[in-house]
Amino acid sequence: MDANKSKIILFFGFGYTAERLYKIMKLDGWEACASSRTPNSKKTNNIKFLDFASEKQELEEHILSSDVILISIPPQGKSDLVLDNYKDVFKENLAAKWIGYLSATSVYGDYNGAWVNEGSEPMPKTSRGLDRLFVEDQWNRLGISYCLPIIRFRISGIYGPERNPFDRIRNGTQNIIQKPDHFFNRIHVDDLCEILYQSIKKPDPGEVFNISDCTPSTSEEFINEATKLLNVPKAKKVNIKDSNLSDLALSFYADSKKVSNQKIVKTLKYKFKYPSYKEGLKSLIKS
Numbered sequence: 041m042d043a044n045k046s047k048i049i050l051f052f053g054f055g056y057t058a059e060r061l062y063k064i065m066k067l068d069g070w071e072a073c074a075s076s077r078t079p080n081s082k083k084t085n086n087i088k089f090l091d092f093a094s095e096k097q098e099l100e101e102h103i104l105s106s107d108v109i110l111i112s113i114p115p116q117g118k119s120d121l122v123l124d125n126y127k128d129v130f131k132e133n134l135a136a137k138w139i140g141y142l143s144a145t146s147v148y149g150d151y152n153g154a155w156v157n158e159g160s161e162p163m164p165k166t167s168r169g170l171d172r173l174f175v176e177d178q179w180n181r182l183g184i185s186y187c188l189p190i191i192r193f194r195i196s197g198i199y200g201p202e203r204n205p206f207d208r209i210r211n212g213t214q215n216i217i218q219k220p221d222h223f224f225n226r227i228h229v230d231d232l233c234e235i236l237y238q239s240i241k242k243p244d245p246g247e248v249f250n251i252s253d254c255t256p257s258t259s260e261e262f263i264n265e266a267t268k269l270l271n272v273p274k275a276k277k278v279n280i281k282d283s284n285l286s287d288l289a290l291s292f293y294a295d296s297k298k299v300s301n302q303k304i305v306k307t308l309k310y311k312f313k314y315p316s317y318k319e320g321l322k323s324l325i326k327s
Contacts, residue, residue, distance in 0.1 A: 046071050049240075050102045052122045053112035054087070056203060057142070061110070061233040062087070065240075073102050096125065103129045108240055112142040115175040123178055131186050138243040139183070139190045140236060145225065145250060147173040147194060151297040153223045158194075158248050158303050166291040180248075189245035193236070196252040196299055197292075199317075200229030204324050205266045215278045216260045217285070217293060224292075225252035225299040226262070228314040228323075238308045249304045255316035256298035262317050269325045 049065060051058045051074035062072050075092045090099050103109065103126060113121050130139075148156045149163035164170045176192055183190030208214035235251055263275050280293055304310060314320035 047108075048073065048102075048106045049108040049110065050106035051075065051087075051110050051112070053110075054089075055112060056200075057198065057229060057232060057236075058110060058112050060200075060229055061236055064233055064237050073106070075099060092121070092125070100126065100129045103134065104132060105135050107136060107138075109136050109139045110142070110236075111140065111179070115171040118171050118174045120175045120178060123175070123182070127182065130182060130188060134188065137189055138240050138245075139188055140239070141176065141179045141190060141192050143176040143192050143194045144169075144172050145194045145196050145252065145297070145299050146291075146295065147176060148295070148297055148299075150295040153221050153296045153298065155298045155300055156250075157300040158250060164295075166294050168288070168291045169295070180246075183246060189243055191239060191244060191246070192248040193239075194248065194250050194299075195232065196225035196227045196250075198229055198232060199226050199320065199324075201324065203229070204321065205263055206270065206325065209263075209267055209270055209272060209275060214263060214266075214275045215283070216263050216275045217280050217283050218260065218277050219280045219293050219296075222258055222293060222296045223256045223298050224259070224296070225256050225301075226317055226320070227251055227253050228320040231312050231314055234313070235304060235308065235310055238310060242308065244307060247307075249307070250299050250301055251304060252299040252301045253314065253316055253320070254301060254312060255318075257317055259293075262321075265318055266321055269321055 047070045049070055049072050051072060054074040054076065073088045073090060076089045077092055111122050146166065146169035147162045147164055148160055149165055149169055162173050164173050179190055180192060182188060205214050232251055267274050314323065
């Protein structure tokens with residue numbers, strides 16, 4: 041890449057993760073463009089926002105010319121908004137050397153608490169996991185068919201500033217949902233963004249990576265650690281059968297697995313800032 045040429049990333053979806061990723065990238069001189077359904081209401085970090093539907097021609101030009109493209113818009117059923125509207129553009133001669141698609145570890149389904157890695161067979165049964173796997177596979181097939189540098193990232197539950205249990209614990213609305221032997225991983229948003237940026241600097245086209253912390257846990261362990269840090273009584277325990285959770289929340293508890301991050305660790309030689317929820321929660325209570 042020409043050192044004198046502006047480096048540009050195109051974001052399809054500019055939410056919690058994308059915004060924090062760009063805070064890292066702009067320190068290295070990256071410029072950004074992002075799709076939005078309400079571009080006129082956004083003025084963040086001097087990013088150029090383009091209307092997803094009405095400014096298609098300009099977005100198409102950015103797809104062709106951007107150095108990096110990140111897709112973080114979740115599926116709508118088995119439909120992917122970017123593929124539905126811009127698939128044919130991705131078949132052309134793109135300048136991008138890295139195209140990241142953010143998926144989720146829900147594609148693995150339920151492994152009854154056993155370990156999974158990128159070679160494990162995806163066996164989702166929830167609609168969320170099935171939709172994620174379907175769209176992820178569409179992106180992978182597109183990459184194979186047109187030699188695109190698409191990399192899929194299967195991400196565990198993201199937590200960080202403004203996305204953690206502390207406020208719910210303080211106001212008494214945080215319960216511990218009890219389901220025996222239910223294991224899951226999380227990932228602090230700072231580690232997630234640093235891993236994505238390191239991948240951008242060292243692309244592995246066609247690969248799939250898990251992005252998870254090093255310490256699977258139960259929901260009870262996670263919440264108990266948070267109450268311990270706040271020095272308040274433990275949260276109320278509620279059996280999942282009596283929890284009145286939404287269908288989306290119940291789908292989280294449908295799967296139990298421990299997600300290995302060893303592939304991304306070995307590939308990027310990455311050392312986690314927050315290898316477990318304990319370090320991650322402690323950093324958040326301090327901030």
